[in-house]
Amino acid sequence: MSDFRPTFHWLNLNGVHFDNKSVVPPLISPLVDAVARNADLVPAVDSIVKSLGFDTFMYGLSTAHVPGQDSVIYTFTTMPREWAIRWDQAAYAEVDPRIQFGIDSTLPFFWDQLSERGKSPRLDRFLDDACGFGLCSGVSFLLPDRDQASVIMCFNSSQPIIDDVRRALINGNLGAMFTFGYYFHELFMRKVVRAGTPSPFEGAPLTLRERECLTHAANGFTTDEIAEKLGIKPRTAQFHFDAIRTKLAAATRQEAVARAVRERLISVGA
Secondary structure, eight states, X not given: OTTOOOSXXXXXXXXXXOSOGGXXXXXXXXXXXXXXXXXXXXXXXXXXXXXXXXXXXXXXXXXXXXXTSOOEEXXXXXXXXXXXXXXXXXXXXXTOHHHHHHHHOOSOEEEOHHHHTTSOHHHHHHHHHHHTTTOOEEEEEEEOOTTOOEEEEEEEESOSOOOHHHHHHHHHHHHHHHXXXXXXXXXXXXXXXXXXXXXXXXXXXXXXXXXXXHHHHHTTOOHHHHHHHHTSOHHHHHHHHHHHHHHHTOSSHHHHHHHHHHTTSSOTTO
């Protein structure tokens, strides 16, 4: 557990290349050059994100390694590692507006302190915590994937408010943001996921919420029933199970429950 790395903070895609570099947009050149040099992609990603008017970037992917297995979770971010751990352990997926909006819509989502504050005490705590790490506003969107994976791209800013001037700037860069998202996703999927690279979440400690979900599953409750019991959306409950399977390296929910019982992480009948 001490080696838990919740996200790829160093990413080398050795062996991946584009077949036709003439179609690569200039914006993506730093990314392509880093791949060609077998270099760390983080500085390239960071420079592109900043050129688009943002401070940090997060990529989230929920997909299956092989057909017949349930999904596992991968993430990449230029946010501090401490924040990635805190986000996971606090179960912030339940209130993070980027995730919650993405459950219901594929449209680009603009959010800031004015649009989100006051909706719930827990959301306000998330916003306070996130702002402490420079995550105060941003834009997120989902991408389609040929393997039917769930893919989210989040561009984050330390600016607390998206005013009219900033909104116009973001709208002008939206096409470039999608372009970067498509290229990054294609690279990540090719080298990391399809190569069977373990998720950095594998071996991470289960959160309290994940243990609750597992306990209910062990006692025979469905995803919808668990969501109702916990007061969350069914898709959010499913997200927790994706994380559980990833952390326990379990192919299915049943395997995750069996391992959790065997290792005394949960108690059946509790």
